[in-house]
Amino acid sequence: MSYQHIQVPSQGGKVIVNPDGTLQVPDQVVIPFIEGDGTGKDIMPVMRNVVDVAIQKAYNGARKIHWMEIYAGQSAADRYGQTALPAETVQAIKDYVVAIKGPLTTPVSGGIRSFNVALRHQLDLYVCLRPVRYIKGVPSPVQHPERVDMVIFRENEEDVYAGIEFPAESDQANALIDFLQNTLGAQDIRYPKTSAIGIKTASREGSERLIRKAIQYAIDHDRSSVTLVHKGNIMKFTEGAFRDWGYDLARREFGAQLIDEGPWCRIKNPTTGRDIVIKDAIADAFLPQALLRPKEFDVIATTNLNGDYFSAAVAAQVGGTGIAPGANLSDSVALFEVTHGTAPKYAGKDYVNPGAAILSAEMMLRHLGWPEAADLIVAGIEAAIQDKVVTYDFARRLPGATQVSCSGFGQEIINRMPT
Numbered sequence: 159m160s161y162q163h164i165q166v167p168s169q170g171g172k173v174i175v176n177p178d179g180t181l182q183v184p185d186q187v188v189i190p191f192i193e194g195d196g197t198g199k200d201i202m203p204v205m206r207n208v209v210d211v212a213i214q215k216a217y218n219g220a221r222k223i224h225w226m227e228i229y230a231g232q233s234a235a236d237r238y239g240q241t242a243l244p245a246e247t248v249q250a251i252k253d254y255v256v257a258i259k260g261p262l263t264t265p266v267s268g269g270i271r272s273f274n275v276a277l278r279h280q281l282d283l284y285v286c287l288r289p290v291r292y293i294k295g296v297p298s299p300v301q302h303p304e305r306v307d308m309v310i311f312r313e314n315e316e317d318v319y320a321g322i323e324f325p326a327e328s329d330q331a332n333a334l335i336d337f338l339q340n341t342l343g344a345q346d347i348r349y350p351k352t353s354a355i356g357i358k359t360a361s362r363e364g365s366e367r368l369i370r371k372a373i374q375y376a377i378d379h380d381r382s383s384v385t386l387v388h389k390g391n392i393m394k395f396t397e398g399a400f401r402d403w404g405y406d407l408a409r410r411e412f413g414a415q416l417i418d419e420g421p422w423c424r425i426k427n428p429t430t431g432r433d434i435v436i437k438d439a440i441a442d443a444f445l446p447q448a449l450l451r452p453k454e455f456d457v458i459a460t461t462n463l464n465g466d467y468f469s470a471a472v473a474a475q476v477g478g479t480g481i482a483p484g485a486n487l488s489d490s491v492a493l494f495e496v497t498h499g500t501a502p503k504y505a506g507k508d509y510v511n512p513g514a515a516i517l518s519a520e521m522m523l524r525h526l527g528w529p530e531a532a533d534l535i536v537a538g539i540e541a542a543i544q545d546k547v548v549t550y551d552f553a554r555r556l557p558g559a560t561q562v563s564c565s566g567f568g569q570e571i572i573n574r575m576p577t
């Protein structure tokens with residue numbers, strides 16, 4: 159396979175997906191990465207360095223990642239002209255199956271649509287998986303951050319997030335408003351002459367496949383509940399249907415039994431025999447409860463926009479998005495990705511926390527079946543934080559901390575990896 163601008167490393171092979179969905183991972187593996195815009199250029203080299211050292215320490219040279227840079231955002235515009243999400247970038251992720259990316263800039267209001275969202279759509283990465291858990295010693299605004307241990311499954315392709323919208327006073331918006339009012343009888347558009355229109359989609363197939371993954375994750379990881387979070391009292395046929403499809407799926411495919419009169423239900427974990435409760439919460443009740451009684455939430459399954467907000471808000475209880483990792487998953491491809499954005503005011507200053515990128519890579523190592531290297535990374539991060547050697551975001555809330563740079567934090571993690 160040859161590409162226009164992507165240089166394939168001279169050594170290393172591809173991850174291959176077996177017919178049963180498991181992965182064959184060569185010991186010398188090529189992993190594509192997108193550096194990202196803004197602070198992506200600060201955090202991603204630090205992430206690669208930490209990962210390389212962890213793999214070297216864990217496998218003593220028997221395993222190695224051969225990094226292959228692929229381009230999106232500014233790095234693509236520099237090489238491919240106007241095409242900031244080149245087709246060969248998407249193709250390379252398909253070809254190599256497992257990849258990792260830094261954040262990419264999306265302007266507000268006009269301008270280009272999100273390349274982050276475009277990658278999710280073009281690769282059918284329908285699960286956005288964002289685990290939120292406490293690392294001992296991280297400064298937190300809450301009294302018991304150790305009670306936070308949630309795994310958010312966010313639907314990644316539908317909802318208003320898909321960006322089907324038309325500007326106010328455009329021909330398209332006018333035509334749609336006319337259709338809504340005169341054909342469908344929608345009488346509640348407050349200012350029809352000056353309204354922009356956005357479309358919210360929610361499908362049964364899209365909701366079910368996301369909720370199926372969340373329930374299966376709860377079974378595989380012996381978790382105690384899956385909460386379907388929605389705003390179904392107001393958006394009945396989109397958010398409300400997400401909830402109903404979730405309960406139907408739990409009963410139909412996982413044999414869930416109603417608790418009392420329902421709709422809450424429970425599944426017996428076939429491996430551990432423990433109960434997994436399937437329940438739901440309305441979004442504006444979920445957020446304060448997640449803050450006040452986080453132990454009540456374990457695995458969360460939710461719609462796209464909700465999941466975007468929740469994953470950032472819940473992360474704030476355990477240190478903020480600077481340390482919040484994530485993954486975008488299809489049935490075959492995995493694209494690991496930080497939860498935060500490009501933080502442009504800090505770009506190029508070797509300043510921000512590389513923790514989110516490093517923990518995204520830690521998730522990637524587990525996905526590849528290299529848990530020993532992942533464990534070394536976690537041990538290094540935990541030790542650096544407990545020694546209060548941290549980047550600015552933690553230092554400003556941690557009395558007695560020693561503040562280090564982005565690359566400095568990477569080095570402190572490496573220094574503390576067990577031998």
Ligand SMILES: NC(=O)C1=CN([C@@H]2O[C@H](COP(=O)(O)OP(=O)(O)OC[C@H]3O[C@@H](n4cnc5c(N)ncnc54)[C@H](OP(=O)(O)O)[C@@H]3O)[C@@H](O)[C@H]2O)C=CC1
Nearest residue numbers: 260261262263264265274480497498499500501510511551
């Ligand atoms: N998946 C992606 O690629 C994403 C891309 N984006 C894009 O990023 C751009 C900027 O978005 P913006 O809304 O400013 O959000 P950002 O997440 O980029 O930044 C918001 C704030 O979060 C904190 N923060 C972000 N990254 C770190 C880090 N690594 N370490 C410590 N703190 C951090 C900083 O807080 P403080 O000021 O308190 O120091 C920062 O000012 C936009 O174009 C947006 O579309 C946004 C989210 C995801």
Ligand SMILES: O=C(O)CCC(=O)C(=O)O
Nearest residue numbers: 263264272274275466497
């Ligand atoms: O695509 C973007 O610019 C923002 C995406 C985002 O905030 C997210 O997925 O969490």
Ligand SMILES: [Mg+2]
Nearest residue numbers: 466467470497
């Ligand atoms: Mg976000």
